[in-house]
Amino acid sequence: MTGAVAAAATAGAVIPASTAAQSPEYDPSETVNLGEVGLSDGDQIDPYLSEYFRSGVEVRVPAGTYRWGGGGLGAARRNAGLIGERDGAVVLETSSGRYRDTIRAAGGELRIGNLTVHGAVRRSRIRVETDASGRILIGNWHFPDGSQTNDRSRAFYAPRAHAGEIEFRGCYVHGFSDNGIYASSPGFNDARGGRIVVDRCFAHNNNIAGIRVGSDNSVVRNCTVMNDARSPRAPTGRNQRGIWVRTGGDGVRIENCEVIHLYEGAGIPINFGRHGRNGSGTIEDVRVYNNTGAVAINAPRAWSGENVHVEGDGNLRVPSGFDTCGNGCDHSFSQNHGRSDVLAWHR
Numbered sequence: 001m002t003g004a005v006a007a008a009a010t011a012g013a014v015i016p017a018s019t020a021a022q023s024p025e026y027d028p029s030e031t032v033n034l035g036e037v038g039l040s041d042g043d044q045i046d047p048y049l050s051e052y053f054r055s056g057v058e059v060r061v062p063a064g065t066y067r068w069g070g071g072g073l074g075a076a077r078r079n080a081g082l083i084g085e086r087d088g089a090v091v092l093e094t095s096s097g098r099y100r101d102t103i104r105a106a107g108g109e110l111r112i113g114n115l116t117v118h119g120a121v122r123r124s125r126i127r128v129e130t131d132a133s134g135r136i137l138i139g140n141w142h143f144p145d146g147s148q149t150n151d152r153s154r155a156f157y158a159p160r161a162h163a164g165e166i167e168f169r170g171c172y173v174h175g176f177s178d179n180g181i182y183a184s185s186p187g188f189n190d191a192r193g194g195r196i197v198v199d200r201c202f203a204h205n206n207n208i209a210g211i212r213v214g215s216d217n218s219v220v221r222n223c224t225v226m227n228d229a230r231s232p233r234a235p236t237g238r239n240q241r242g243i244w245v246r247t248g249g250d251g252v253r254i255e256n257c258e259v260i261h262l263y264e265g266a267g268i269p270i271n272f273g274r275h276g277r278n279g280s281g282t283i284e285d286v287r288v289y290n291n292t293g294a295v296a297i298n299a300p301r302a303w304s305g306e307n308v309h310v311e312g313d314g315n316l317r318v319p320s321g322f323d324t325c326g327n328g329c330d331h332s333f334s335q336n337h338g339r340s341d342v343l344a345w346h347r
Contacts, residue, residue, distance in 0.1 A: 077108075094121055143174065
């Protein structure tokens with residue numbers, strides 16, 4: 001599946017070293033380079049994060065490999081950044097076998113990225129949430145090693161309390177037992193919760209779902225979800241869905257995406273939970289390659305499908321009202337995902 005690899009997450013400078021000029025909501029008053037305040041290759045980075053990653057500060061992390069106990073991210077609330085020198089250059093090795101911290105924006109904007117975490121973990125997640133006026137951008141934060149099996153870990157989790165906007169951009173999440181990007185819970189809010197944007201991400205062999213959304217006006221775009229081998233399991237079992245609309249928000253969009261299911265044990269490539277069937281949205285310019293017995297797309301009637309291409313040796317069933325275009329699909333999205341060797345350089 002060379003095309004699937006080519007359609008993986010972008011490996012570019014999604015979060016450059018300095019981003020202050022790009023948004024009026026992001027304007028830190030101070031910049032701290034951790035290499036200039038004592039951090040060296042091989043050091044424990046948590047104390048540096050706890051001391052310097054605070055509101056109004058952009059923290060820059062020099063290239064290197066650092067031990068990470070999974071904390072130090074909770075003090076910054078607005079107009080702050082934690083930015084690795086460049087994508088792929090900053091590695092955090094999980095010294096405790098887990099990470100369990102919360103990133104919360106109270107107005108303004110937080111930016112975190114250009115980080116790669118190594119180590120298969122247990123009972124882990126990065127919780128991400130904002131108040132109604134807050135925004136968080138997470139770019140190029142990669143988790144290639146996932147979790148151990150019979151566990152309940154995910155890379156990212158957005159809770160019901162999230163009310164503003166979170167964007168995951170250019171992230172790679174692989175091998176988690178309980179979702180890759182778990183961001184559907186805000187859709188259980190009475191007001192249908194905060195918006196989630198997942199852009200140019202690659203979710204690979206994650207249990208439950210690779211990408212999980214459902215709040216109002218959320219978007220999954222330019223993403224690849226691949227299940228080509230067995231994932232770790234959760235205590236509740238294994239069901240490797242691709243994109244899962246778990247909650248019933250309105251105006252949800254899945255666009256310019258590719259979902260590839262080559263492992264027979266995988267679940268439905270684009271699936272809708274019981275609550276998700278109460279919402280509305282659009283699936284557009286999407287390719288599903290399905291070699292499994294599960295239906296390709298099981299969207300409810302309130303959803304529309306445009307320029308949908310389904311192929312493979314498995315079940316190719318989609319809702320009857322969808323516009324399926326066969327080999328005539330114009331999949332310009334395949335040119336937007338970046339490097340063809342993304343699988344190799346994340347390992």
